Amino acid sequence: MKCPQCLKNEQTSLCFVGNFVKTTAMGGGLLYWDEAGTYHNHDPNRSTGSYHCSRGHRWTIMTRHACPGCDFGHMEPEVKILAEPELNTRE
Numbered sequence: 001m002k003c004p005q006c007l008k009n010e011q012t013s014l015c016f017v018g019n020f021v022k023t024t025a026m027g028g029g030l031l032y033w034d035e036a037g038t039y040h041n042h043d044p045n046r047s048t049g050s051y052h053c054s055r056g057h058r059w060t061i062m063t064r065h066a067c068p069g070c071d072f073g074h075m076e077p078e079v080k081i082l083a084e085p086e087l088n089t090r091e
Helices: 004-008
Strands: 015-023 030-033 039-042 046-053 058-064 078-083
Touching (some): 004 078
Antiparallel strands (some): 046 058
């Protein structure tokens, strides 16, 4: 994993798992085998994790559970940058 803000700024940093991971708990997911015997898991739930880097950037990544048998849930993770670090202007 690389910090999305550091990538944008052409910087490098260490990345750390933040202090939360949350997952929705919606029912109604569809589990079945189709006519060809392919297993499908249409899970509507999403997971969001928090992260931070050694330069002070914070962000979350939201993912969806992808079905192994079709395109359901196959999407790029949604990255949301939470904060820019404050610059130290003391001399």
